[in-house]
Amino acid sequence: MTSKNFVITIAREYGSGGRLIGQKLAEMLNIPFYDKEIISMAAEQSGFTEDFLHKHDQHKHWLNFLSNVFINNNNLPLTDQIYLAQCQVIKDMAEKSSCVIVGRCADHVLADHPRCVKTFIHAPQEQKIQRILHSYNEKVENPVAYAAKIDKERAAHYNYFTLGKWGKISNYNLTVDSSVGIDAAAEVIMVYTENFLKNHQ
Amino acid sequence: MTSKNFVITIAREYGSGGRLIGQKLAEMLNIPFYDKEIISMAAEQSGFTEDFLHKHDQHKHWLNFLSNVFINNNNLPLTDQIYLAQCQVIKDMAEKSSCVIVGRCADHVLADHPRCVKTFIHAPQEQKIQRILHSYNEKVENPVAYAAKIDKERAAHYNYFTLGKWGKISNYNLTVDSSVGIDAAAEVIMVYTENFLKNHQ
Numbered sequence: 001m002t003s004k005n006f007v008i009t010i011a012r013e014y015g016s017g018g019r020l021i022g023q024k025l026a027e028m029l030n031i032p033f034y035d036k037e038i039i040s041m042a043a044e045q046s047g048f049t050e051d052f053l054h055k056h057d058q059h060k061h062w063l064n065f066l067s068n069v070f071i072n073n074n075n076l077p078l079t080d081q082i083y084l085a086q087c088q089v090i091k092d093m094a095e096k097s098s099c100v101i102v103g104r105c106a107d108h109v110l111a112d113h114p115r116c117v118k119t120f121i122h123a124p125q126e127q128k129i130q131r132i133l134h135s136y137n138e139k140v141e142n143p144v145a146y147a148a149k150i151d152k153e154r155a156a157h158y159n160y161f162t163l164g165k166w167g168k169i170s171n172y173n174l175t176v177d178s179s180v181g182i183d184a185a186a187e188v189i190m191v192y193t194e195n196f197l198k199n200h201q
Numbered sequence: 202m203t204s205k206n207f208v209i210t211i212a213r214e215y216g217s218g219g220r221l222i223g224q225k226l227a228e229m230l231n232i233p234f235y236d237k238e239i240i241s242m243a244a245e246q247s248g249f250t251e252d253f254l255h256k257h258d259q260h261k262h263w264l265n266f267l268s269n270v271f272i273n274n275n276n277l278p279l280t281d282q283i284y285l286a287q288c289q290v291i292k293d294m295a296e297k298s299s300c301v302i303v304g305r306c307a308d309h310v311l312a313d314h315p316r317c318v319k320t321f322i323h324a325p326q327e328q329k330i331q332r333i334l335h336s337y338n339e340k341v342e343n344p345v346a347y348a349a350k351i352d353k354e355r356a357a358h359y360n361y362f363t364l365g366k367w368g369k370i371s372n373y374n375l376t377v378d379s380s381v382g383i384d385a386a387a388e389v390i391m392v393y394t395e396n397f398l399k400n401h402q
Contacts, residue, residue, distance in 0.1 A: 122370055169323055169368055169376050174389070177374040184396030188375070191392050195385030 005098045006115035006197055008189060009106040011158075011166065014150035015128030015136075015143070017178045017185075018121035019102050024186040026100040034093055035102040083161050103154070107171055108162040115200045117193045120167060120175040127179050206299045207316035207398055209390060210307040212359075212367065215351035216329030216337075216344070218379045218386075219322035220303050225387040227301040235294055236303040284362050304355070308372055309363040316401045318394045321368060321376040328380050 008025060012018020019035060026033035083105075090109045093099055094116070101110075107118035123131075125144070132143040140146045158166035169175060174192050176185045209226060213219020220236060227234035284306075291310045294300055295317070302311075308319035324332075326345070333344040341347045359367035370376060375393050377386045 120370065167370055169321065169370055172376070173378040173381065175370050175373070175376040176393070179400075180374065180393060180396050181400065184393070184399075187396065188389055188393045192377070192381060192385070192389045195381050195388065198385075199380075199382065 004115060004201065005094060005096075006117070006193070006200075007094045007098065007106070007110055007113060008100045008117045008119065008193060009110060010100065010102045010119050010121060011107060011154075011172070012102065012121040013123065013128065013167075014147045014154070015132045016121045016123040017131055017135075017182050020182045021121055021176075021178060021185045021189070022100045022102040024182055025189055028186060028190060029098070029100070031098040031100065032093070033100045033102075034090075105158050105162055108158070108164060115197060117174070117189070117196050118172045119189055120172045121178050121185065122167075122175065123178045205316060205402065206295060206297075207318070207394070207401075208295045208299065208307075208311055208314060209301045209318045209320065209394060210311060211301065211303045211320050211322060212308060212355075212373070213303065213322040214324065214329065214368075215348045215355070216333045217322045217324040218332055218336075218383050221383045222322055222377075222379060222386045222390070223301045223303040225383055226390055229387060229391055230299070230301070232299040232301060233294070234301045234303070235291075306359050306363055309359070309365060316398060318375070318390070318397050319373045320390055321373045322379050322386065323368075323376065324379045 008022075010018050010022045010025075012021075022035070023033050086104055087109045090101060090104060090106050093101065094110055094113055107116070110116045110118075128147055129143045132138070132140055132147060155166040158164065164171060173196065174189060176188055178185045180188070209223075211219050211223045211226075213222075223236070224234050287305055288310045291302060291305060291307050294302065295311055295314055308317070311317045311319075329348055330344045333339070333341055333348060356367040359365065365372060374397065375390060377389055379386045381389070
């Protein structure tokens, strides 16, 4: 689409299929897809173990307690160190090649990137519940409450680190209701991206 | 695209070019485009003069005063009578043929329509200001303040009549940052609509 690197960031409600749309997009564009891989790379750079980051990076209450107990050499709370490590990894990825990045406040981290299309995926409640129950590899007893809890954590994480507001229209070039279908949503984002890149060389 | 009527509704920030995108879409799809025409039709049905509706339908403070003075036979405030008349016109239009409708809370009015794609158009502040200054037929001294005032009125109008929140992502199938270009934004909405209609026959 362009000789210069571009990035598509995807923020998403839990159960909306945002991750699947990101994978589909990466496949269509033949570019890397990053999600939890970011955690691994951040862990490598910062010295935290992958398992620790994976389990606790969005559980701020517990981490706030931890960070009050263990402050490292940089005198930064643990949560902030994790976030900063992830920011660096995201910037490195965007520098290295075009890519699709799901979550991790990537739209904010790449706010100054000249070729970054920022998207948000949502879906009606009943569609998210069906996806959580039938497509996700998690056993969830109360999917409505669980989805609300995860989205609350995502919003709190985003709002805390970016001082912005997760899910606010002006953050994103495009927000898509995924009830149109995973492939269709990916196609819509691709059409936007193709046009966007014509003006952002 | 389908033998049954469908509707695309467009809510928009002032200066975002939402009206132009709606016109482009209607042209691409060869279907009617409705905006202020709705006011004319509402006026005909309700007996209000077109000029009165045109000047005052979104100036609620003044209308609230008026409605306290002049209550018609239905015992409804004047603002509510205007809104109800517009709702009926929007429903009649959606019944009559496929169409594009800009503004007028049409996404809410057609909430139960089985083939209605609801969109919201926004743009970065500097782009909106440039469009207001150079493309709109209005002489505006302070475009930043003027745009904020119009959007505040649109939000107040929407929130009052729908009990919802103007510009909330979950209201819309698609929100588009129009800095990608008018034609490109129309193309993106058309691709979404084509896919949407495959699942909503």
